[in-house]
Amino acid sequence: SQQGEEDPQALSIQEGENATMNCSYKTSINNLQWYRQNSGRGLVHLILIRSNEREKHSGRLRVTLDTSKKSSSLLITASRAADTASYFCAAQQTGANNLFFGTGTRLTVIP
Amino acid sequence: DAGITQSPRHKVTETGTPVTLRCHQTENHRYMYWYRQDPGHGLRLIHYSYGVKDTDKGEVSDGYSVSRSKTEDFLLTLESATSSQTSVYFCAINAGTGDFNEQFFGPGTRLTVL
Numbered sequence: 001s002q003q004g005e006e007d008p009q010a011l012s013i014q015e016g017e018n019a020t021m022n023c024s025y026k027t028s029i030n031n032l033q034w035y036r037q038n039s040g041r042g043l044v045h046l047i048l049i050r051s052n053e054r055e056k057h058s059g060r061l062r063v064t065l066d067t068s069k070k071s072s073s074l075l076i077t078a079s080r081a082a083d084t085a086s087y088f089c090a091a092q093q094t095g096a097n098n099l100f101f102g103t104g105t106r107l108t109v110i111p
Numbered sequence: 112d113a114g115i116t117q118s119p120r121h122k123v124t125e126t127g128t129p130v131t132l133r134c135h136q137t138e139n140h141r142y143m144y145w146y147r148q149d150p151g152h153g154l155r156l157i158h159y160s161y162g163v164k165d166t167d168k169g170e171v172s173d174g175y176s177v178s179r180s181k182t183e184d185f186l187l188t189l190e191s192a193t194s195s196q197t198s199v200y201f202c203a204i205n206a207g208t209g210d211f212n213e214q215f216f217g218p219g220t221r222l223t224v225l
Contacts, residue, residue: 031211042115042201042216043154050211088153092212097142097161097205098169099212103153 004089004102012108019076021105023089024069032065032072033090033099043088046074051094081111114138115217117202123223130189132220134202136182142205143185144169144214145177147198154201160185192224 004025013019025032031050035043049056049065049072056063062075076083086106090099114137124130134143142161146154146169156169158177166177174196178186189196200220207213 033213035214040219042218043203043214045213045215048207048211048213090214097212098144098156098159099214100156101146101154103151 004091004100006087006089006102006105008105009103010106010108012110013079015079015081015109015111017079019079019083019107019109021074021087021089021107023072023074023102025072025089025091025100025102026070027091027100028094029067030092030094030096032063033092034061034063034072034074035088035090035101037086037088037104039085046087076107079107079109081109083107084109115202115204115215117200117217117220119220120218121221123225124192125225126193127191130192130222130224132187132200132202132222134185134187134217136185136204138204138206139182140204140206141182142212143179144203144205145175145185145187146201146203147171147196148201148219149198157187157200192222194224196222197224198222 007022033048034046037043060077065072086104088104089102118133144159145157155171160166160179202217203214
């Protein structure tokens, strides 16, 4: 399988704290994406980082990419209870159209 | 949900019966995808389509077939449902630009095969 691996599988933090999730993948990539899924809903695209980028920001989200280590991290700063969800990384392999999704990190933010 | 609907949203069926799930989009996107989501496995690609009547297999295509006779509709068929096909099924479209595949997902169909 070319799926990514995410770490940790579950994370529980207090509101206001930062949350960091990690993703590792297996192949060379065109880009790495992060998605969010609320319980019982479809996935929502959060952010895309290209293979030639090292860091990207969007609001309270910060994504890093290390292609030499085939890894990425998603940082959510100043977390809110509404950030409670599952977060998935997805890698778009070089030369391919499809995405390969990780198994997800379940984030719980306690008010 | 970027104009993507799935029907039915919930279905319970018996082993051996045929099942068809429908994905409908309103924005004329070329690429459409069917995934299944199971605990511990994340999302796994079943089949995808890159145009009308153009489809290809994904990672877990055995036991599934697809059809796309119109741009807006992508159908997933389980010819003879098995209990291992109990899952949540998501349809997605590629709304990215250039080489970047940014996907938007439908709300999902929860299928239970008894």
